Amino acid sequence: MEESRFRIVEFEDRFFNQLKELVRTGWNPDHVLLKSDALFRWHYTGFGVNAGMKFPLLFDGDKFIGYRMMTPIEFMLSDKKGNHKIIPLSASSLYYVDKEYRGMKLGVMLEQHVIQYYGGYFTIAANPVTAVPILKRSGCKMIDTMLRYFRPLSEDISPIIVADCEHSWKYVNAGTIAPCEADAATFADIWHSSIEGKNVTALNRSTQFWQWRYIDDPIYKYYFFRNNSGLIVARICDIFNEQKEKTTNKVLRILEVVPVNQKVWDGENDAELSSLIDGVCGWGKSQGCLAAEFYFSSRRFDAVMKDAFFEEINLIDPLCNSVMSYFEPASPSHRLSNVGILSSLVPEDFDFEYSYFTLSDADQDRPNIL
Numbered sequence: 001m002e003e004s005r006f007r008i009v010e011f012e013d014r015f016f017n018q019l020k021e022l023v024r025t026g027w028n029p030d031h032v033l034l035k036s037d038a039l040f041r042w043h044y045t046g047f048g049v050n051a052g053m054k055f056p057l058l059f060d061g062d063k064f065i066g067y068r069m070m071t072p073i074e075f076m077l078s079d080k081k082g083n084h085k086i087i088p089l090s091a092s093s094l095y096y097v098d099k100e101y102r103g104m105k106l107g108v109m110l111e112q113h114v115i116q117y118y119g120g121y122f123t124i125a126a127n128p129v130t131a132v133p134i135l136k137r138s139g140c141k142m143i144d145t146m147l148r149y150f151r152p153l154s155e156d157i158s159p160i161i162v163a164d165c166e167h168s169w170k171y172v173n174a175g176t177i178a179p180c181e182a183d184a185a186t187f188a189d190i191w192h193s194s195i196e197g198k199n200v201t202a203l204n205r206s207t208q209f210w211q212w213r214y215i216d217d218p219i220y221k222y223y224f225f226r227n228n229s230g231l232i233v234a235r236i237c238d239i240f241n242e243q244k245e246k247t248t249n250k251v252l253r254i255l256e257v258v259p260v261n262q263k264v265w266d267g268e269n270d271a272e273l274s275s276l277i278d279g280v281c282g283w284g285k286s287q288g289c290l291a292a293e294f295y296f297s298s299r300r301f302d303a304v305m306k307d308a309f310f311e312e313i314n315l316i317d318p319l320c321n322s323v324m325s326y327f328e329p330a331s332p333s334h335r336l337s338n339v340g341i342l343s344s345l346v347p348e349d350f351d352f353e354y355s356y357f358t359l360s361d362a363d364q365d366r367p368n369i370l
Contacts, residue, residue: 005060005061006058006059006060006106006109007058007059008056008057008058008059008109008110008113009056009057009058009059010054010055010056010057011053011054011055011056011057011067013053015057015064016037018064019057019064019067020033020034020040022064022066022067022096023094023096026096026098027094027096032366032367032368032369032370033094035370036218036219036370038218038219039218039219039366039367039370041053042212042216042217042218043071043093043363043366044069044070044071044093045071045072045212046071046072046073046090046091046212047072047073047074047206047208047209047211047212047213048072048073048074048088048204048206048208048209049072049074049088050072050088050090050117050118051072051208051212052072054072054117055067055068055069055070055090055114056068056110056113056114056117058097058106058109058110060101065097065098065100065101065106066096066097066098066101066106066107066110067094067095067096067110068092068094068095068096068110068111068113068114069093069094069095070090070091070092070093070114070118070121071090071091071093071362071363072088072090072118073088073089073090073091073122073203073204073361074086074087074088074089074203074204074206074209075087075088075089075122075201075202075203075204075341075343076195076200076201076202076203076204076205077201077343077345077346078195078198078199078200078201078354079199079347080199080354081199082196082197082198082199084195085345086204087119087343087345088118088119089118089119089120089121089122089341089343090114090118090119090120090121090122091121091122091123091361091362091363092121092122092123092126092362093362093363095107095110097110111138115342119343119345120341120342120343120344120345120346121342121343122203122339122340122341122342122361122362123135123140123339123340123342123362124146124337124338124339124340124357124359124361124362124363124364125335125336125337125338125362125364126336126338126340127336128336128338132338132340135340135342138342139342140340140341140342141340141341141342141346141350141352142338142339142340142341143297143338143339143352144338145314145315145337145338146295146296146297146314146337146338146339146357146358146359147295147296147297147298147299147312147314147315148293148294148295148312148313148314148320148325148335148337149293149294149295149296149301149305149310149311149312149313150291150292150293150310150311150312150313150323151281151291151292151293151308151309151310151311152169152170152171152290152291153171153174153252153281153284153285153289153290153291153292154171154285154290154291155171156290157169157290157291157323159239159247159249159290160239160249160251160290160291160323160324161322161323161324162321162322162323162324162330162332163318163321163322163332164322165318165319165321165322167319167322170309170311172309173282174278174279174281174282174285174309175275175278175279175282176279176282176283176285176286177225177227177276177279177280177282177283178225178283179223179224179225179283180224180225180226181224182210182214182215182222182224184207184208184209184210184211184215185207187205187207187210187224187231187258188205188206188207188209188210190226190230190231190258190260191205191231191258192205193260194230194258194259194260194262194265195265195356196262197262198262198265199265199354200265200354200355200356201350201354201355201356202355202356202357202361203357203361205258213360214233214255214360219366219367219370220235220365220366220367221235221236222234222235222255223235223236223283225276225279225280225283226276227272227276228260228272229259229260229261229270229272229273229275229276230257230258230259230260230261230270230273230276231256231257231258232254232256232257232258232276232277232280233254233255233256233360234252234253234254234255234280234284234292235252235253235255235365236250236251236252236253236284236287236289237250237251237252237253237327237328238250238327238328239251239324239327239328239330240327240328240329240330240369241329241330242329242330242331243329244328244329244369247330248288249290250287250288250289250290251289251290251291251292251293251324251327252280252281252284252285252287252289252291252292252293253292253293253294253359253365254277254280254292254293254294255294255358255359255360255365256358256360257273257277257294257296257301257304259273259304260273261273264300264301264304265300266300267299267300267302267303268303269303269304269307270304271307273304274304274305274307274308275308277304277305277308277310278308278309280292281308281309291323292310293325294310294358295314295337295358295359296356296357296358297339297352297355297356297357297358298352298353298354298355298356299353300353314337320334321334328367328368328369329368329369337359337364339352339355339357
């Protein structure tokens with residue numbers, strides 16, 4: 001490869017229209033990011049010390065031939081003693097090299113740039129056939145799937161059952177709690193108080209994180225719930241049919257569960273936190289949701305979620321394939337929710353049981369349909 005011929009250029013706004021055109025012609029002419037500049041810009045702004053659209057673009061001379069679009073994030077890396085270290089990282093997203101140039105190790109060139117600039121990357125739902133083997137060979141720490149906690153909010157959840165399965169779904173009436181006002185600084189205080197001295201590796205849920213990830217989202221509306229037991233963030237997911245038409249069916253997706261009682265991190269139950277989750281579910285039912293779900297990377301909240309009438313269904317065959325998990329549009333296929341971290345600072349014996357990752361942490365809770 002003629003290295004002097006190819007160059008990596010940091011994204012600047014003057015390349016924005018060219019980038020959109022290469023997404024259109026090379027990736028997907030109907031990609032959702034092409035339908036909203038606000039969504040595009042928000043998604044790749046991210047948060048932390050590297051916040052902003054600075055991902056690498058690939059050129060052959062003056063010809064724009066590829067990109068690796070990354071969302072800047074910050075990680076809170078914890079050790080067994082509960083010490084926390086904040087490190088820059090990025091969330092992996094669209095990755096493209098023009099077909100004419102494949103097999104020339106230009107993808108490796110982009111990969112090396114990302115690792116050098118951002119310190120590494122975090123990914124959810126990597127393609128198990130093409131991407132996962134490469135990630136594992138690169139030293140990426142991975143789990144094959146997140147846990148999926150699921151609770152019916154209606155006696156009839158047949159609209160979201162996509163495969164035959166003999167299972168007795170338990171429907172229980174829920175309490176209700178009203179959403180609270182968004183306050184990024186308060187949410188950051190709750191988070192840092194919750195994890196102080198605990199071995200919890202997660203995105204650094206700073207004030208900047210809460211503001212960017214939930215409050216400033218240009219498309220989705222997130223709802224916040226809190227009391228003396230904790231903080232919860234949720235969203236109402238509209239379900240679109242395979243023709244991308246909006247249906248009347250909805251699911252409540254819980255994105256954050258932050259306990260006040262630190263014993264929850266040790267796997268213990270907290271009846272008040274379970275009651276708060278139950279109240280959020282009751283609110284979701286009042287908004288027309290058929291069910292509630294929560295994807296999580298650890299079993300540490302098993303007791304709390306079970307006490308709030310949730311079942312874990314991703315590790316139970318055939319339950320994992322029986323409940324619809326893609327909503328925009330609806331699909332009978334099982335949602336990918338593997339998780340990977342690539343960073344030289346992550347120890348070899350890293351255990352995802354001491355992590356806190358949800359679908360909101362990469363690009364799995366963003367619109368597919370506008």
